Structures are given as C-alpha cells and as structure tokens.
Amino acid sequence: MDKPAPRSLRDLPSVELVLKTEAASALRMRFGRAALTDAVRAELDEARTALRAGATSSPVAEEIVARICVRLEAADRSSLRPVFNLTGTVLHTNLGRAVLAEAAAEAAAIAMRQAVALEFDLATGKRGERDDHVRELLRALTGAEDATVVNNNAAAVLLVLNSLAHGREAVVSRGELIEIGGAFRMPDILLRAGAKLVEVGTTNRTHPSDYRNALGPDTGLILKVHTSNYRIQGFTAGVDATRLTEIARAGNVPLVHDLGSGTLIDLSRYGLEKEPTARQALAAGADLVTFSGDKLLGGPQAGFIVGRRELIARVNRNPMKRALRVDKIRLAAIEATLKLYRDPDRLAERLPTLRILARTQDEILAQVRRLLPLVTAAFGRDFSVDICACESQIGSGALPLSNIRSSGFAIRSLCHGATLERLAARLRGLPTPIIGRIDDNALKLDLRCLEDEAGFQSSLAELNGAREGEPL
Numbered sequence: 001m002d003k004p005a006p007r008s009l010r011d012l013p014s015v016e017l018v019l020k021t022e023a024a025s026a027l028r029m030r031f032g033r034a035a036l037t038d039a040v041r042a043e044l045d046e047a048r049t050a051l052r053a054g055a056t057s058s059p060v061a062e063e064i065v066a067r068i069c070v071r072l073e074a075a076d077r078s079s080l081r082p083v084f085n086l087t088g089t090v091l092h093t094n095l096g097r098a099v100l101a102e103a104a105a106e107a108a109a110i111a112m113r114q115a116v117a118l119e120f121d122l123a124t125g126k127r128g129e130r131d132d133h134v135r136e137l138l139r140a141l142t143g144a145e146d147a148t149v150v151n152n153n154a155a156a157v158l159l160v161l162n163s164l165a166h167g168r169e170a171v172v173s174r175g176e177l178i179e180i181g182g183a184f185r186m187p188d189i190l191l192r193a194g195a196k197l198v199e200v201g202t203t204n205r206t207h208p209s210d211y212r213n214a215l216g217p218d219t220g221l222i223l224k225v226h227t228s229n230y231r232i233q234g235f236t237a238g239v240d241a242t243r244l245t246e247i248a249r250a251g252n253v254p255l256v257h258d259l260g261s262g263t264l265i266d267l268s269r270y271g272l273e274k275e276p277t278a279r280q281a282l283a284a285g286a287d288l289v290t291f292s293g294d295k296l297l298g299g300p301q302a303g304f305i306v307g308r309r310e311l312i313a314r315v316n317r318n319p320m321k322r323a324l325r326v327d328k329i330r331l332a333a334i335e336a337t338l339k340l341y342r343d344p345d346r347l348a349e350r351l352p353t354l355r356i357l358a359r360t361q362d363e364i365l366a367q368v369r370r371l372l373p374l375v376t377a378a379f380g381r382d383f384s385v386d387i388c389a390c391e392s393q394i395g396s397g398a399l400p401l402s403n404i405r406s407s408g409f410a411i412r413s414l415c416h417g418a419t420l421e422r423l424a425a426r427l428r429g430l431p432t433p434i435i436g437r438i439d440d441n442a443l444k445l446d447l448r449c450l451e452d453e454a455g456f457q458s459s460l461a462e463l464n465g466a467r468e469g470e471p472l
C-alpha cells in the first residue's frame, strides 16, 4: 500500500496554512479556535478521501475555508429551528403547539435575565409561594377556590390521581379511557399514579347506575375525561358532569374532570365550536378540574389544577409536586398570558392562538391571492400552483371533528422526475423551513398560520436561489 501519494494529495494545504488565511481568522472570531481547528481537520480529511477516490485537483486553502464556513454555520444553527407551520394544524404538537403572545415572551425574557421574586414575599420579606403568581388570576378566570400549576396537563392528571387515589380505586367510564398520543394512555397513567382502575359502562354507553354500583369503601375518586381527540357517535349514552356530581356527592368521593385542551372563554364568539370552559366544569360540580396551558389557552406548556381548596392543599402536599413544578421562565409567561384574558375585547388581537383561529377564510384567501404570483414563480415550470380551499384544524386534540374553513396553495407535479416528496424535502431544507402537508397528490400549504408574510417571501426567494443548477 506504499504507493506514492498522487501529486494532488501532496498539494493539499496543511492545517496550519489554512488556519493562517485571513478568512480563517474571521471564522476563529465567530466560532472559536477549537471548533475552527476541528472543522479544518474534518474538511482536509474529506478532501483527502475525495482525492484517493479519484478527484483530480486538490482545493486551495481559500476554497477549504469557504467549505468550513458552511460547515460551521450549519453546526452552529439551533436544531430547534423556527419554521413556517403551513400544515393547517394550528396547535401542532410536533411544531411546539401555541405561539406565545408578545407579552408572554417579554415576561419570560425578563425572568430569564434577572433574579425575580419567585418564592419571596416582597411585603413581608419571608418565603413566598410559586403559585402566588397565578393563583388569583386562575381563581378570577375560573371561579375556583384555589389553583396550582405544574409542568403540563399530563403531569396535572398524574399528580391529582396520585394525590387522591393512591392505593385506592379510580372510577372511569370505558368510553373515556383515551390515548392522547405520545404514550399517554389513561389506564397507564392511573397505574403509574398507584390507583386501581375501575372501568364502568361500555365503550359506547355508560349510565348513572354504572357509576353508583362501582362506588365503595375503596373508591378514591371519580374521573371524568373529556374525550377531546375522538367522538363516539350513534347509539351512545354518557353521564353529564351535573349528574356525575350528584353521584360523587352521594358517594362522598371527589369528582375530577380532565378537560384536556380546556379553555377559559366561550369560543363561539370567534366562530369556533364550543369547548367546555374550566369555569363551566367547576360550576357543574367538579371538585378538581385539570387542563393544558399550551393548547387552546395559548400559553406555554403547563398544566393547571383548579378547584376545592382542601383538595388543592392535598395536591400541594404531595412530594411529587416538587418534581413536576414549573420554573420562573414559564411562570412568567403563564402569568402574562392569563392577564390577557382579563381584557376579552382585545384578546383575539394579542393572543396568537386565538388571532390565528379567528382568521376568516376570506381574509386568508386575500393573502393567498397576494402571494400567488410569487409562489407560482418560486416553484418553476415543473410544478403547477393552484389556489385551494383548505380545512384547518385546531390540533392537540381540541374539537377534532370541527374543521375550520381556510385557504392555501395546492402544488402538483407536472413531470415525472419532480416528486412532491422531494419538493417537500427542499422546503424543509430552507433556512426557515416551510412545512406543508401532502394530500390528494398535492403538496398543500394552508396559510392560516402565516403571519410573517415578508419572512415567507424571502424564504421562497431562497428556494429560487437554491434551484440554480439543480432541478427541484
């Protein structure tokens, strides 16, 4: 194997030589010496491999530095990349659910940069409570006696079950034993919470007597779960919250209502279907109600537990609470988000989730028309671009059967080699990736969630730039 190295291999600049170039010094300032040296070595290794595989000329130092720049910039980019969510699903779990209000982002940034009175009572100088920052707001917004907040609603459900039904029975209707994805299945959560699941009724029908017959000395609680992500239709019967309250009271056990998405306001005002509010669930008689922070509420990831004071106290005494609590950054964002609800008239303006959900089809269609020439030009001759009607979804399991009329683009392939999968991959490869949805032989871009129109335009321009020399 002692073949003399080909001339081109010997021409390859040394690590030192590359590092001495002016362009490399600029990169050292940006990315640091260690990262730069590693990148130079990696790039030279690659060039060597290419030459051994038959490449005929070796790159000069400047070319190598240019490649290193691309490499370092790519490595430096956050993998938590901002994207254009044009999937049509507003609260897309894989794309981070709710986009936060400006006020929430600002509050979070302040809490990040400074010491804050997180568990410190400024009036007395004594220890305060984390929940103090949101308790009054949640009480005012839901009518609850008391409230607490944890990492997410899954944590809220786990914590409540563990606090009230550990070593005891939790009575749940068979029709409500849901899986919400991400391995969150009610029966498994009950098991992990240390509660014994007592299923009552059948998949499609549960009657008051089913609940009554299941109650006994070992019952820890009755759990009602909002079947947020599916609906049983046809020959069905359930027991509504008011009726269930009577049964729970008679049996002297607490009634816990997991609302899932939950909301604090009547959504019909924004042209959406009604979803039970936390206030309604409490008014119907639930002793504790749990719901999410980053679904319809439009805040950061969080889980709220609201309801009777003595039950919240039991939840707070559970050592698990400490493991599930939220940090100052999120608490600041939650407080700021909840405060927006005190002014319902301006809520749709300030809370992105509602603002986006409230956009009318006409409004979106006007935006689609405005962008049509640009989009048509960007996708070139191999694809056709048509305006299409879309059905947006709220997502995250909220109102799964109610689609919201929207508008967007349907992009179809006009020739054999131009596949939609490749096109979708190219869009995902943009500096700010554009995420659509392939459906009915078309790549659909639903513009409901497109607020940054200028940013979208410059992203499309990148697509054109990237197209030179390589077909889409």
Ligand SMILES: *Cc1c(COP(=O)(O)O)cnc(C)c1O
Residues within 6 Å of the ligand: 152, 153, 154, 155, 157, 180, 184, 225, 226, 227, 228, 229, 258, 259, 260, 261, 291, 292, 293, 294, 302, 303, 396, 397
């Ligand atoms: C979404 C949901 C949960 C979990 O809430 P996260 O905030 O995602 O943890 C629990 N129960 C129901 C009914 C849900 O829809």
